Amino acid sequence: xxxxxxxxLVVRYGEIEALRGITIAVEAGQVVTLLGxxxxxxxxxxxxxxxxxxxxxxxxxxxxxxxxxxxxxxxVRLGISHVPEGRRVFPGLTVKENIMLGASNxxxxxxxxxxxxxxxxxxxxxxxxFADALGWTLSGGQLQMVAVARGLMAKPRLLLLDEPSxxxxxxxxxxxxxxxxxxxxxxxxxxxxxxxxxxxxVADHGFVLETGxxxxxxxxxxxxxxxxxxxxxxxxxxxxxx
Amino acid sequence: xxxxxxxxxxxxxxxxVYALVALGxxxxxxxxxxxxxxxxxxxxxxxxxxVVFSVDLGWPYWLSFLIxxxxxxxxxxxxxxxxxxxxxxxxxxxVIIATIGASILLSxxxxxxxxxxxxxxxxxFDTPGIQLGPVYxxxxxxxxxxxxxxxxxxxxxxxxxxxxxxxxQATSQDxxxxxxxxxxxxxxIMITFIYSAVLGGxxxxxxxxxxxxxxxxxxxxxxxxFAATIIGGFGDVAGAIIGGLALGVIETFGAAxxxxxxxxxxxxxVLVAFLIFRPQGIFGERVAEKA
Numbered sequence: 001x002x003x004x005x006x007x008x009l010v011v012r013y014g015e016i017e018a019l020r021g022i023t024i025a026v027e028a029g030q031v032v033t034l035l036g037x038x039x040x041x042x043x044x045x046x047x048x049x050x051x052x053x054x055x056x057x058x059x060x061x062x063x064x065x066x067x068x069x070x071x072x073x074x075x076v077r078l079g080i081s082h083v084p085e086g087r088r089v090f091p092g093l094t095v096k097e098n099i100m101l102g103a104s105n106x107x108x109x110x111x112x113x114x115x116x117x118x119x120x121x122x123x124x125x126x127x128x129x130f131a132d133a134l135g136w137t138l139s140g141g142q143l144q145m146v147a148v149a150r151g152l153m154a155k156p157r158l159l160l161l162d163e164p165s166x167x168x169x170x171x172x173x174x175x176x177x178x179x180x181x182x183x184x185x186x187x188x189x190x191x192x193x194x195x196x197x198x199x200x201x202v203a204d205h206g207f208v209l210e211t212g213x214x215x216x217x218x219x220x221x222x223x224x225x226x227x228x229x230x231x232x233x234x235x236x237x238x239x240x241x242x
Numbered sequence: 243x244x245x246x247x248x249x250x251x252x253x254x255x256x257x258x259v260y261a262l263v264a265l266g267x268x269x270x271x272x273x274x275x276x277x278x279x280x281x282x283x284x285x286x287x288x289x290x291x292x293v294v295f296s297v298d299l300g301w302p303y304w305l306s307f308l309i310x311x312x313x314x315x316x317x318x319x320x321x322x323x324x325x326x327x328x329x330x331x332x333x334x335x336x337v338i339i340a341t342i343g344a345s346i347l348l349s350x351x352x353x354x355x356x357x358x359x360x361x362x363x364x365x366x367f368d369t370p371g372i373q374l375g376p377v378y379x380x381x382x383x384x385x386x387x388x389x390x391x392x393x394x395x396x397x398x399x400x401x402x403x404x405x406x407x408x409x410x411q412a413t414s415q416d417x418x419x420x421x422x423x424x425x426x427x428x429x430x431i432m433i434t435f436i437y438s439a440v441l442g443g444x445x446x447x448x449x450x451x452x453x454x455x456x457x458x459x460x461x462x463x464x465x466x467x468f469a470a471t472i473i474g475g476f477g478d479v480a481g482a483i484i485g486g487l488a489l490g491v492i493e494t495f496g497a498a499x500x501x502x503x504x505x506x507x508x509x510x511x512v513l514v515a516f517l518i519f520r521p522q523g524i525f526g527e528r529v530a531e532k533a
Contacts, residue, residue, distance in 0.1 A: 050422060052421075073425070076422060076423065077424055081422075088416055090419070092415055093408060093415070097408050101408060101420075102423055104420075104424040104425045105424030110405045
């Protein structure tokens with residue numbers, strides 16, 4: 001049984017049908033990458049899984065249990081942590097406070113959470129020096145590190161990462177992806193990326209979304225092998241956004 | 243010089259009341275992005291609760307005080323569930339109008355029960371005050387200042403040093419992200435309403451022996467407190483406290499040196515001056531950090 005299974009998921013925002021019946025599965029221990037252009041429905045897929053967007057129809061099963069229609073607070077308690085687009089680091093809280101709040105989905109003492117947040121800096125040494133800096137003072141790359149660290153504090157069984165490379169310099173993008181390849185040792189990851197080259201480099205499986213539909217799915221080398229797709233989504237686009 | 247010190251003491255005392263109510267404004271504004279126009283009525287209702295238990299029923303002062311504060315916590319819960327919660331997904335306008343409606347409901351309910359004549363409430367202490375050199379320190383004003391100082395420290399500790407305080411801050415900065423982390427946004431907002439109602443109630447209980455207990459006391463205090471939040475920098479906790487104290491001092495000096503009948507006018511004169519020359523308030527720049 002896959003850890004996450006989505007069947008015929010439809011999400012409408014008013015008149016707009018953002019997802020038109022997508023079906024994907026994520027096996028435990030895998031990194032699965034969702035590729036696609038702006039507005040293809042990648043973020044909506046993650047928002048539906050984490051409970052921010054209400055599915056119009058279709059099923060979302062986590063560990064065999066239906067989670068469609070649950071609120072975000074309930075879903076993160078089940079072990080799905082969503083690091084949303086734009087990082088959303090709390091600007092008026094310090095880096096360490098931001099990371100500590102990532103553990104809000106489980107019961108633990110503040111002292112315990114504080115120790116765990118300190119330990120998180122071992123995985124993200126670049127932000128250790130900024131532990132007491134307020135969120136709004138950080139650079140884009142630092143914010144992304146904080147956002148991922150905060151997401152991991154939930155001790156998720158499934159981590160949803162939305163465009164971690166967006167707006168970052170190439171060298172920072174590489175640092176972020178090094179971290180993703182570290183995370184995958186313990187955590188299943190569903191990754192949304194416009195940067196196809198980086199997105200597929202860490203993936204076990206990839207899906208390509210186009211205007212709310214899955215148009216292609218397969219192992220990374222199979223996706224590279226599909227010429228039309230490689231030209232449209234992987235080749236030219238990867239260059240443009242990398 | 244003696245008069246200056248005396249006025250300063252009185253001004254800070256009355257300003258501390260404005261500061262407490264202003265703090266309630268700011269906390270609710272930060273959590274819900276809505277100005278609660280019933281914040282002043284919290285002070286009025288608490289003062290009348292005090293009259294019920296302490297004067298009418300003759301219960302001990304401290305016990306009546308605690309019961310009144312407990313009543314305010316309950317009112318905070320009811321207010322949240324009845325006024326804010328049903329409208330939480332709407333824009334700010336329906337919510338603001340609902341708080342105005344709640345304000346009218348509260349003041350007229352009290353009017354229906356107690357009638358328009360003001361009530362008198364004794365101060366906490368039997369001793370009216372102490373003479374310290376040239377300055378006479380009224381015991382009730384001393385209590386107001388002491389409680390406000392204690393609350394400023396409590397507020398700092400609560401929001402800066404506890405995980406719950408951080409969750410409240412996170413909720414006020416980005417509700418959707420807070421919910422993604424598993425923070426119960428509705429619980430955080432409930433806590434904010436309870437805390438703000440208790441703060442407003444405390445201000446009412448403390449100032450009631452200085453003023454009369456009347457239906458209008460809420461709106462008078464709320465207008466001053468609202469002016470204080472704008473002077474301090476809207477949405478800023480330190481600004482609300484500094485603004486409240488400044489306003490109390492300004493209107494006390496204005497009354498003493500310029501004109502007593504225009505006492506209330508000075509607060510609004512200062513408010514207008516700030517709106518023209520420094521609309522972001524004293525601590526205005528820091529508001530941007532919240533966004």
